[in-house]
Amino acid sequence: MTVSQSAVHAETFVRALYEDVAGPLYGYVVRLTGDRARAEEVVQETFVRAWRRAHKLNRGPEELRGWLFTTARNLVTDLWRSDAARPTTVSDERALGAAPAADDLEQAVQRWTVADALDRLSIEHRTVLVETYYEGRSVNEAAQRLGIPPGTVKSRTYYALRALRLVLEEMEVAR
Structure with missing residues (x-):
């Protein structure tokens, strides 16, 4: 062959x-x-x-x-x-993804500040803001969950935002 x-x-x-x-x-x-x-x-x-x-x-x-x-x-x-x-190699992307970015830290500080400010509001103002902004519910959905009329949700939201702004100004966060 x-x-x-x-x-x-x-x-x-x-x-x-x-x-x-x-x-x-x-x-x-x-x-x-x-x-x-x-x-x-x-x-x-x-x-x-x-x-x-x-x-x-x-x-x-x-x-x-x-x-x-x-x-x-x-x-x-x-x-x-x-x-x-072989030791495990970690790509730069994975290492960077695992490390907290400056934006992440800034967001965490903002969350803590807002949480602190919310704690200083009345319970009615705090609950309406949590329902509408943090939970993302509509006025009607928030009204149903809170057991109050939709018009009350609207007015409380308006006054709660004003009160929140004042608290943040007192905390020297907002101007």
Whole structure:
């Protein structure tokens, strides 16, 4: 057999093997890795190794299948070992996303300030503002929840906002 005949034989051998075993092998490797992309890489490498050793793999179908599954398992084990040996790298985007941004801190301070100001309002004013602004309810929905007429919700909201502004001015937050 010439070199080109050997290559054609190896290619035909691996194609037939791939058609027969690729699906179950891929499922097996997905279960081992939990990652479809890695499983595809492992299956591909397994068949590359089968192609390289085609002249040595003169075995029956069950032995070949066992060899493929064992090779794939060994490749997955090598991946686990290499992952364990390497420290986990964190991309700049992930690190930046985890760190609080200046805007986040500013928003937190604003929330605390507004919460403090709301605590200084009367219960009627506070509840109407919470219902309409924080809960996002319409005047009619707020009226139903609070058990008061819609006109009362409107007027309380108006006066509650004025009172809130005064409290914030007293706190030297708003001018």
